[in-house]
Amino acid sequence: MTFGDRSRSSPFEPLHLTKTQLQQCQDLTCQLLDRTLRSYDERNECVDSHLSAPRHHADLDRNRWKQLKTQANVSLYAERSDSPWRDFHSPGSNSSLLAVGTIHDTLNEVMFGLETPDFAAIQLRAETLFKHPVDGAVLAQFAGPTETDPFQFMGITWMTGQRSWPLNLVTQPRDFILASATGVMLHTNGDLIGYEVVHSIDLPQCPPLPKPTVRGKIMYGVIYTQRDDGDVDVFVQMHVETRSPLHDKLVVAEVWESVLGFWNAPSLSEAKKLQWCLNQKNALSWKSEVTLDDDSSGIKARHCENCPNKRSSTTRRRSTHLSDHNTCALCMVQICSSCRVKRTLKEPDENGNLDLHIAVCRVCMLFVQHQEPTEIALDNQKQREARQNTESKSEKKKYSAFGGEWGLPMFSPGRYPSISVSDLLRMINSLSDVGVNQVQRASKRKMQPIIPVG
Numbered sequence: 001m002t003f004g005d006r007s008r009s010s011p012f013e014p015l016h017l018t019k020t021q022l023q024q025c026q027d028l029t030c031q032l033l034d035r036t037l038r039s040y041d042e043r044n045e046c047v048d049s050h051l052s053a054p055r056h057h058a059d060l061d062r063n064r065w066k067q068l069k070t071q072a073n074v075s076l077y078a079e080r081s082d083s084p085w086r087d088f089h090s091p092g093s094n095s096s097l098l099a100v101g102t103i104h105d106t107l108n109e110v111m112f113g114l115e116t117p118d119f120a121a122i123q124l125r126a127e128t129l130f131k132h133p134v135d136g137a138v139l140a141q142f143a144g145p146t147e148t149d150p151f152q153f154m155g156i157t158w159m160t161g162q163r164s165w166p167l168n169l170v171t172q173p174r175d176f177i178l179a180s181a182t183g184v185m186l187h188t189n190g191d192l193i194g195y196e197v198v199h200s201i202d203l204p205q206c207p208p209l210p211k212p213t214v215r216g217k218i219m220y221g222v223i224y225t226q227r228d229d230g231d232v233d234v235f236v237q238m239h240v241e242t243r244s245p246l247h248d249k250l251v252v253a254e255v256w257e258s259v260l261g262f263w264n265a266p267s268l269s270e271a272k273k274l275q276w277c278l279n280q281k282n283a284l285s286w287k288s289e290v291t292l293d294d295d296s297s298g299i300k301a302r303h304c305e306n307c308p309n310k311r312s313s314t315t316r317r318r319s320t321h322l323s324d325h326n327t328c329a330l331c332m333v334q335i336c337s338s339c340r341v342k343r344t345l346k347e348p349d350e351n352g353n354l355d356l357h358i359a360v361c362r363v364c365m366l367f368v369q370h371q372e373p374t375e376i377a378l379d380n381q382k383q384r385e386a387r388q389n390t391e392s393k394s395e396k397k398k399y400s401a402f403g404g405e406w407g408l409p410m411f412s413p414g415r416y417p418s419i420s421v422s423d424l425l426r427m428i429n430s431l432s433d434v435g436v437n438q439v440q441r442a443s444k445r446k447m448q449p450i451i452p453v454g
Helices: 019-045 107-114 119-129 245-262 265-279 362-369 373-394 421-426 436-443
Strands: 065-071 074-079 095-103 135-143 153-161 174-186 192-200 219-226 232-240 289-293 298-302 340-349 352-361
Touching: 019 135, 019 153, 019 174, 019 192, 019 219, 019 232, 065 245, 074 245, 095 245, 107 119, 107 174, 107 192, 107 219, 107 232, 107 265, 107 373, 119 135, 119 153, 119 265, 119 340, 135 174, 232 245, 265 340, 265 362, 265 373, 352 362
Parallel strands: none
Antiparallel strands: 065 074, 074 095, 095 232, 135 153, 153 174, 174 192, 192 219, 219 232, 289 298, 340 352
């Protein structure tokens, strides 16, 4: 079972969009990406005179930004209402919030953790990183993962979820119709960046649901940049509806918790890689020792001398249960407590998500951590396409791929015109067009591997 299998049925049919509506969706996402990139560039122009680099995340311009929260690797700010640099493009009475900082990992790991190629991935991300279960469906998909950009997505999603305490005491249930886009591309300065933009959109095909559900509004953009020191610079710009001082304080607390979820992306990436290895363990070759070399030094892991002692006459039979913490869930050898690495995965069932606690040996954990996220993302996409092809053959569709009941184009997750990185850039006036080959070479840049936790 997948996360998507247990979603409640969507009140909306797959979208049949006119060309005008399709253009509106693309314009919204690209304009938000353009605005986020402009703000990102403005932040980078405010350099530290001593380091000749962008200011530390805890030291932004205090004339423009009021610091709300901060910790070692991230800070949250609100734009001052009387600031002469205030973003007047922010819609309505929305306030602009800014979260900046660094993630100690590679861009590929971050993007793999945050990718949303289908609604099952959206649910996994929401529950794992943000502790916020959601239901919904992808109503239309215009672009998906490609070899050039394994993390690419553009589409429209319906989503609903209950606000966390104490906001659920003062707000009604909400749902959202969201136009969103994610992926990687080259910025005009040559930097390889990841991006994510999410914008509420009004469509007549998706009218508001009956009360008490309220149609909510969301708008944010995120830029991830690989730095020379191996870390990822993160820039999150959010536009939040303002109401009363008490409500705003509750919203800030909720936003802070959500922001921290972005910084946990590497942990979700590792969990996805571990899940993939579990699914592929019969096809993979497991060894009692592994050595991986990088530019700095060789990294080696092996089972310790205590592990063979576990293989007594009473424990020699290998357990097939993943919950057996005396056995590696991947290579199935007996392991001692010092070689055991515990992890928790999400196991969906009919009543929600169960936490599946498993143990793997240090050798297998090192193997998992060094799997290439882009290759797994592409393999997962091939599996999704295979499932969709099987489903399409087993049942006849009511609507054709390019003509529905109303004679309008229909875009489904299984069939979409791929939007390349260069196509996306052409829609953004502030960016220059770059070739796909340039992005492909940059995205395959070797990164520093992760040392496993013993």
